[in-house]
Amino acid sequence: MDTATGGEGGQARQPGSQTALRTLNVQRVIGTLTTAGACTQAELARHTGLSRATVSSIVRSMLDRGIVTTSPTTSSGRRALLVRLEDRGIVPVGVDLGRTHVRVCLATLGYEMIAERSIALRSERRPREGIDAAVGLLADLLAETSVPRSAVVGVGVGIPGPIDNRSGLVLEGPLWPEWEDLDPQQALEEALGVPVFLDNDANLGALAEVTWGPHSSADNLVFLKLGSGIGCGLIVGGQPYHGHLGIAGEIGHSPISDTGPLCRCGNRGCLEMAASTSTMIDLLDRGRGPRMTTDDIVRQALAGDTATLRVIEDAGVATGRALASVVNLINPEIVVVGGPLAVLDQILLAPIQRGLLRYAVAIAGQTTRVAVSSLGDRAEVLGAAALVLRHPVLG
Numbered sequence: 589m590d591t592a593t594g595g596e597g598g599q600a601r602q603p604g605s606q607t608a609l610r611t612l613n614v615q616r617v618i619g620t621l622t623t624a625g626a627c628t629q630a631e632l633a634r635h636t637g638l639s640r641a642t643v644s645s646i647v648r649s650m651l652d653r654g655i656v657t658t659s660p661t662t663s664s665g666r667r668a669l670l671v672r673l674e675d676r677g678i679v680p681v682g683v684d685l686g687r688t689h690v691r692v693c694l695a696t697l698g699y700e701m702i703a704e705r706s707i708a709l710r711s712e713r714r715p716r717e718g719i720d721a722a723v724g725l726l727a728d729l730l731a732e733t734s735v736p737r738s739a740v741v742g743v744g745v746g747i748p749g750p751i752d753n754r755s756g757l758v759l760e761g762p763l764w765p766e767w768e769d770l771d772p773q774q775a776l777e778e779a780l781g782v783p784v785f786l787d788n789d790a791n792l793g794a795l796a797e798v799t800w801g802p803h804s805s806a807d808n809l810v811f812l813k814l815g816s817g818i819g820c821g822l823i824v825g826g827q828p829y830h831g832h833l834g835i836a837g838e839i840g841h842s843p844i845s846d847t848g849p850l851c852r853c854g855n856r857g858c859l860e861m862a863a864s865t866s867t868m869i870d871l872l873d874r875g876r877g878p879r880m881t882t883d884d885i886v887r888q889a890l891a892g893d894t895a896t897l898r899v900i901e902d903a904g905v906a907t908g909r910a911l912a913s914v915v916n917l918i919n920p921e922i923v924v925v926g927g928p929l930a931v932l933d934q935i936l937l938a939p940i941q942r943g944l945l946r947y948a949v950a951i952a953g954q955t956t957r958v959a960v961s962s963l964g965d966r967a968e969v970l971g972a973a974a975l976v977l978r979h980p981v982l983g
């Protein structure tokens with residue numbers, strides 16, 4: 589297992605082909621046990637298309653790890669072993685390290701939630717505080733659910749910036765200065781004593797949609813995270829797509845205007861300057877009391893406040909315009925919109941769809957579904973737990 593670097597994006601992180609094949613086969617066996625329930629080894633071989641020898645080897649190693657239990661049975665008059673998934677024997681953990689919150693969840697191998705908790709952080713730009721909070725939350729959840737620490741097979745972590753797949757660290761530059769000189773993977777592995785895997789939070793949102801979400805059949809999916817930052821995660825050809833260095837999906841810094849305001853990235857007219865929740869708050873906050881929050885935007889929009897609806901309309905059309913380039917490039921089946929404004933549903937989706945239709949190649953825009961995420965603000969943490977299972981942690 590390669591735990592020396594973060595994420596799963598670059599070549600340095602790709603497990604060897606034999607290991608990757610084994611991981612895939614283990615996932616097939618687990619998938620079958622999840623959907624079909626207890627099976628004999630012969631049934632597992634039939635369902636998965638794997639040889640009996642491969643199934644037998646996988647079952648043996650999973651038995652050693654406490655992932656499955658076996659019991660004697662008979663099948664067609666012959667003695668056989670019934671294999672059953674031991675759901676709490678192996679627990680992948682997801683951590684979403686946001687700018688202003690931390691969320692932790694314990695999951696089962698069958699993509700069910702055992703427990704989750706989130707807390708707000710006292711201030712932005714303090715990733716170290718978030719890491720310490722995640723360690724504390726995990727300890728609390730394990731104690732409350734009586735899941736032994738030894739069952740934690742790995743921790744997936746989502747962070748609000750792209751991971752440089754050459755270093756495993758958050759990409760250096762003006763966008764994420766708070767993460768400089770910090771190695772969240774190393775810090776968490778030291779604190780937790782289990783393998784830790786990192787990825788960008790929007791990438792994990794996309795992964796959650798095709799593992800936990802209702803879009804498991806989508807081969808090409810865009811997950812758009814619209815919040816104080818804007819990013820998108822891509823599933824292309826059924827696999828997460830990270831690009832050369834791990835920066836793929838930074839749609840928030842796609843230019844939509846030559847004369848727009850200067851962005852924190854150093855360019856002008858980026859989507860984030862037109863459509864992030866921070867920009868919306870800057871436009872709507874009247875400075876009469878405490879600074880507006882994202883919840884206030886949602887509340888005012890649902891109450892029909894004209895200015896709020898106009899700001900969302902403009903942001904949605906701008907987002908659709910930036911999405912048009914993505915849709916033209918990868919032609920996804922679906923764009924899933926996540927983030928704190930997703931609860932607005934059609935109020936947010938309609939202008940995004942209008943922008944997309946106006947700027948995309950007609951047939952691409954017309955045939956791309958746009959939907960809000962049914963996973964709500966949990967998408968990133970669920971994707972983080974799913975990230976663990978993409979690595980060879982199950983034997």
Ligand SMILES: [Zn+2]
Pocket residue numbers: 840841842851852853854855858860
């Ligand atoms: Zn920018």
